[in-house]
Structures are given as C-alpha cells and as structure tokens.
Amino acid sequence: MERHTIEPRPGWQQTVEAQGLIYPLTRYPDDSLRPYWDESAYYSFTLPEVEALEEVVEELHGMCLAAAEHIVARDRFADLGITDPRLAALVAESWRRRAELPSLYGRFDLHYDGTGPAKMLEYNADTPTSLVEAASPQWFWMEERFPGADQWNSLHERLVAAWKRQAPLLPPGAPVHFAHSSGDELGEDLMTVAYLEETAQQAGLATVAVPVEEIGWDRLSGRFVDQRLRFVRACFKLYPWEWLATDDFGPHVLDTLDNGGGTGSTLWIEPAWKMLLSNKALLAILWELYPGHPNLLPAYLDGPRELAHTRGYAAKPLLGREGAGVTLHRPGDEPVLRGPDDPCCYQELAPLPDFDGNRVVLGAWVVEDEAAGLGIRESAGPVTDEYARFLPHVIR
Numbered sequence: 290m291e292r293h294t295i296e297p298r299p300g301w302q303q304t305v306e307a308q309g310l311i312y313p314l315t316r317y318p319d320d321s322l323r324p325y326w327d328e329s330a331y332y333s334f335t336l337p338e339v340e341a342l343e344e345v346v347e348e349l350h351g352m353c354l355a356a357a358e359h360i361v362a363r364d365r366f367a368d369l370g371i372t373d374p375r376l377a378a379l380v381a382e383s384w385r386r387r388a389e390l391p392s393l394y395g396r397f398d399l400h401y402d403g404t405g406p407a408k409m410l411e412y413n414a415d416t417p418t419s420l421v422e423a424a425s426p427q428w429f430w431m432e433e434r435f436p437g438a439d440q441w442n443s444l445h446e447r448l449v450a451a452w453k454r455q456a457p458l459l460p461p462g463a464p465v466h467f468a469h470s471s472g473d474e475l476g477e478d479l480m481t482v483a484y485l486e487e488t489a490q491q492a493g494l495a496t497v498a499v500p501v502e503e504i505g506w507d508r509l510s511g512r513f514v515d516q517r518l519r520f521v522r523a524c525f526k527l528y529p530w531e532w533l534a535t536d537d538f539g540p541h542v543l544d545t546l547d548n549g550g551g552t553g554s555t556l557w558i559e560p561a562w563k564m565l566l567s568n569k570a571l572l573a574i575l576w577e578l579y580p581g582h583p584n585l586l587p588a589y590l591d592g593p594r595e596l597a598h599t600r601g602y603a604a605k606p607l608l609g610r611e612g613a614g615v616t617l618h619r620p621g622d623e624p625v626l627r628g629p630d631d632p633c634c635y636q637e638l639a640p641l642p643d644f645d646g647n648r649v650v651l652g653a654w655v656v657e658d659e660a661a662g663l664g665i666r667e668s669a670g671p672v673t674d675e676y677a678r679f680l681p682h683v684i685r
Contacts, residue, residue, distance in 0.1 A: 290332060290333070290334055290338060290401070290402060290403030291332065291333050291403070292330055292331075292332055292644040292645060292647070292649075293330060293331055293332070293333060294329060294330045295328070295329065295330060295331060295434070296329075297328045297329050298328065298430075298433065298434070301313075301326070301328055302314070302326075304426075304429075305326050305422075305426045305430075308425050308426045308429055309421050309425055309426070309480050309483070309484055310326055310421055310422050310425075310426045310480070311476045311480055312325060312475040312476050312477050312480070313325055313326040315675070315676055315678075317676065323678075324678060325677075325678055325679060326422060326426065326678075326679055327667070327678040327679065327680050328430060328680070328681060330647075330680055331680055331681045331682055331683065332649075332665055332680060332681075332682040332683075333682065333683050333684070333685040334403075334441070334682065334683075334684055334685070335684070335685060336439075336684055338403065339441045339663075339684055342399075342401070342407060342441075342651075342653060342660075342663075343441075343660040344660075345399075345406070345407050345584050346397055346399075346653045346655060346660040347655075347658070347659060347660050348584070349397060349409050349412075349584055350395070350397075350655050350658060350660075351658075352575060352578070352579060352582075353412055353414075353566050353571060353575070354566075355578065356565075356566075356571055356574045356575050356578055357384060357562065357565040357566060357571075358384070359574065359578060360565050360574065361380075361381045361384045361385070361565070364377075365574070366380070366381075368570050368573075368574070368590060369564070369565070369568045369570045369571075369607065370568070370570070370607050370608070370632055371564070373534075375543060376534055376543065379543060379546055379548065379561055380561045380562055380564055380565065382548050383546075383548045383549070383560050383561035383562040384562040384565065386548055386549035386550065387549075387560065387562055388549075389458060389548075389549030389550055390458065390548065390549045390556070390558075390560035390562070391455040391458050391459065391523075391556070391558045391560070392558070392559055392560055392562075392563065392657070393448065393451055393452075393455075393485070393525075393558065393559065393656065393657070394417065394420070394448065394451075394654060394655060394656050394657075394661075395412060395413060395414035395415075395417060395563075395566065395654070395655045396412075396413045396414075396417035396419070396420075396652050396653065396654050396655070396664075397409060397410075397411075397412055397413075397652070397653045397654075397655070398410040398411050398412075398413065398650050398651070398652055398673070399650065399651040399652075399653055400586075400639045400641065400642065400650065400651075401642065401651050402642035402644075402649070406583040406584055407584055407651070408584060408585065408586050408639055409572070409575075409584055409585055409586070410586075410636075410639070410650065411569060411572065411605070412566055412567070412571060413567065413652075414559070414563050414566035414567040415529055415530055415559050415563045415564065415566070415567035416527050416528065416529050416559075416567070417652075417654075418477055418478065418481050418527075419652055419664050419666070419679060420444070420481050420484060420485070420654070420664075421477075421480050421481055421484045422664060422679045423442065423444060423652065423654060423662055423663065423664030423679075424442065424444035424445050424448075424484065424662065425445070425484070426681075427440065427442065427664070427679075427681035427682070428440060428442050428445075430681045431681060431683055435683050438683045438684065438685070439683070439684040440663075440681075440682060440683055440684060441662055441663040441682070441684060442661075442662040442663065443661050443662060444654055444656065444661050444662040445488065447656035447657070447659065447661045448485070448488040448656055448661075449488050449491045449492050450492075451492075451656055451657050452488060452489045452491075452492035452494055453492040453493065454657075456492065456493070456494060458549075459494070459523050459556065460522040460523050460547075460551065460556060463520070463522035463523055464494070464495040464496055464497045464519075464523075465486075465489055465494055465495070465496050465497070465523045465524070465525060465558075466496070466497045466498075466499050466504075466515060466521050466523065466524040466525070467482045467483075467485065467486040467489075467496055467497070467498050467499070467524075467525045468482065468498075468499050468500065468501040468504060468524055468525065468526045468527070468528060469481070469482040469500065469501060469526075469527045469528070470500070470501050470502065470527070470528060471500040471501075471502050471503075472502075478527050481527055482498070482525070482527050483498070485525060486498060486525075489525075497515060497519070499515045499516060499521075501526060501528050503515070503516050504521060504524075504538075505518075506538060506541055507520075511544070511545065511554070512545060512554045512555070513538075513541070513545065513554070513555050520554070521555055522547075522554065522555060522556065523555070523556045523558065524555060524556070524557055524558065525558040525559075526557060526558070526559075529567070529608070530559075530561060530563065530564045530567070531564070531608055533557070534561075542555070542557075546561065548560075548561065567608075568607050568608060569605045569606065569607045569608070569609070569633070569634040569636075570590060570607050570632075570634055572585075572586070572588040572605075572634050572636055573588040573589050573590045573634050573635075573636075575588070576588045576589070586636050586637040586639055587636070587637045588634055588635065588636040588637065589634070589635050590632075590634060590635070592624060592626050592635060593618070593624050593635040594635070596635060596636075596637050596638070597618070597620070597621075597622065597624040598620060598621065599620060600620060600637050600638050600639075601617070601618050601619045601620045601622070601637075601638035602617075602618050602635045602636060602637055602638050603615055603616070603617050603618070603635075603636050603637075603638055603639075604616045604618065604625065604627065604633045604634075604635055605633055605634045605635075605636060606631070606632075606633050607632050607633060607634060613674075614633075615672050617638060617671055617672070618638070619638070640671060641668070641671060641673070644667075646669075647667040647668070647669070648667065648668045648669070648670065648671060648673070649665060649666070649667055650665075650666050650668075650673045650677075651663060651664075651665055652664040652665070652666060663682060664679060665679065665680045665681075665682055666678065666679055666680070667680055
C-alpha cells in the first residue's frame with residue numbers, strides 16, 4: 290500500500306459531477322470549499338494485498354453473522370439498546386427469516402497500512418454511503434489515468450446481479466420504491482439512492498423514487514402510500530432503522546412489517562435484522578466471541594477495562610455516524626464512563642495510519658456475502674468525520 294501524488298485532471302469537478310458525484314466539494318467551518326473528491330493523490334496496492342484483504346472482509350462478515358445469531362439466541366438485544374420487546378421480537382423474526390428478505394450491501398471500515406493485519410473499526414451495515422464514488426467515478430478515473438490497470442471494484446456488476454437474484458423475494462407485480470431523506474443538503478443520500486435505483490433498473494426491476502418524508506399513511510387501508518397514493522409494498526430506504534422504528538410513523542412500520550413470506554404490507558430493504566450489525570455493540574460481542582482474533586480490536590460495553598492503562602481507547606456511541614460523538618482517550622487518562630442515556634462501546638485505540646500527514650481508513654464493501662470493492666477516505670484529524678476526503682486507488 291503506497292500513496293502517490295498526481296496532477297488532477299483538467300475539469301475534474303465537472304467530470305465527476307457528470308458521473309453522479311454531485312457533491313465533489315466540502316464546505317469547511319471557515320466557509321471555504323475544498324475537494325471531497327481528491328484526485329491530487331491516489332493509493333496503490335499489490336494484487337496479493339487485495340486478495341488478502343478480500344479474505345479478511347469475507348471472514349469478518351461471516352463472524353458478524355455469527356454474532357447476530359448469538360445476539361438473537363441469547364436475547365442480548367438490551368446490549369444494543371433495543372429495549373422495546375416488540376421491536377426485539379420483530380428483529381429476531383427478521384433474522385430467522387433472513388433467507389426470505391433482500392439484503393444488498395454493507396461497508397467495513399478497516400485500519401490498514403500495508404504492514405500488518407487489517408483491523409475492523411466498525412461495520413456500516415444498514416445505511417452506508419460513499420457508494421457512488423467507490424463504484425463509478427474512481428473506476429472511470431482509473432480508466433482515464435491508468436488505461437489497462439485494475440482496481441478492487443466489482444460493485445456495479447455485483448449490485449445488479451444481487452437485484453436479479455433477489456427479485457423473486459420481492460412482492461410480485463409491485464415496483465420497488467427508493468426513499469431518501471429530503472433533508473440531505475449535500476445530495477449524498479439522494480445520489481446514493483439514485484445510483485442503487487439505477488442498478489435495480491438494470492436488473493429489470495420497476496422502480497419509483499420518493500422522499501421518505503413524502504411517504505404517507507392511508508388510514509382506510511392501513512398501508513403506506515407514495516405521492517400518487519400507490520401502496521408501498523417494497524422500499525429501499527437510506528434511512529436508519531433506529532429512526533424508522535421510533536419516529537412518528539414507527540408504530541405503523543412495526544404493524545405492517547413484511548418480515549418475509551408476505552405476512553405484512555411493506556418489505557423494507559435493508560431488512561430489520563441489519564440492526565444487529567449496524568450497532569457498535571457488535572464490536573464488543575465480536576471480541577467476546579473471538580477473543581484475540583488478529584483482525585479485531587479489543588472492545589467492551591461496560592467500560593474500557595485494561596485499555597485505559599495499555600493502548601488507550603475510543604468511546605463510540607452505539608449508533609453514531611461519521612465520527613459523531615467519538616472521543617479518543619490516551620493510556621493513563623482518567624477513564625470516562627458514559628451513562629445509560631449515552632451508551633457506547635469502548636474499543637482499543639488504533640490511531641489511523643499516517644501517510645504524509647493524512648489519516649487513512651479503508652472502506653471495504655460487501656455485496657450480499659462477498660467482498661466487492663474499496664473506497665479510501667483521508668482525514669487531517671484522528672477521527673474520520675464529515676470533512677474526510679475520498680481518494681481513488683489502483684492495483685499495480
């Protein structure tokens with residue numbers, strides 16, 4: 290793994306915007322605009338490195354599924370902050386019927402610098418973003434800058450194939466609705482959903498786009514409807530399950546949840562069982578089930594334990610996103626325990642690899658159960674946040 294500087298292409302901003310990346314710039318607190326898509330540098334990997342990382346990702350994914358089985362079998366929903374018995378029962382049913390429920394994708398965030406085993410930082414399994422840039426613009430960048438090179442990137446083909454395989458699980462004769470939040474100022478959620486809708490269309494599915502705020506509730510039929518009053522029978526939503534289940538329409542979501550077998554009226558994608566994998570409590574349960582695994586970091590739910598005196602720790606909210614609420618604590622710092630109103634996971638501190646002053650995290654994608662691609666983000670600070678930059682890569 291190496292970082293290389295390179296001159297950006299003339300007109301790069303217009304090029305990536307035309308490829309779907311309509312948010313190529315980030316506005317900083319000083320009101321300046323700086324590249325989010327950053328092609329002034331790129332990363333290169335050897336083929337053996339990529340093959341080894343693919344094996345790690347698929348092993349980690351399998352371990353996460355085993356952890357989900359453990360959570361359901363041992364009724365450990367409270368460790369995830371799921372204290373509503375009805376919601377827990379529906380998630381458990383969703384897990385048991387997962388073979389009947391479409392599930393597309395997820396993204397592992399990995400600590401890796403090319404010199405040691407990759408370490409799992411977290412699993413974004415419910416509403417992962419940075420998909421558009423990973424699947425499309427970086428592939429076209431490679432074809433233009435390094436003709437004949439290769440890339441860890443089979444995202445598009447695998448997503449189309451996944452929709453084709455899972456089409457029989459969808460309600461017959463009904464389109465798939467694709468929902469995003471209209472409060473998305475940057476357009477990232479909009480374009481992620483639009484891209485996934487495109488892959489579904491290429492798989493031959495009928496689709497309908499709808500802002501999630503415009504999904505209505507028809508009291509007469511007891512069903513969700515779109516702006517044209519069509520029933521929402523299947524819906525891909527880039528909207529976290531913990532919001533969907535607890536907002537004003539949450540009771541209706543649970544009342545009409547299709548958990549496979551056509552028992553309800555709305556089949557949601559990703560399915561409810563993804564709540565088991567998108568929660569940071571998973572990190573602690575994995576360490577409990579696979580202590581000492583070379584691709585895991587020690588993690589606990591009841592406090593930092595020995596980490597406070599050895600390597601230090603990161604305190605991560607169970608449902609935080611883009612680094613929100615994460616605090617880093619060095620060895621010897623006075624342990625800071627969060628209360629029951631702010632549950633978190635205490636994970637061993639693993640400072641992000643530093644390449645020329647840039648802190649790097651690898652986003653390794655899974656489609657269905659197979660490793661499918663890589664996206665790389667860089668940050669100036671120790672936590673990957675909303676100011677991170679996306680850089681392309683090649684296999685040399």
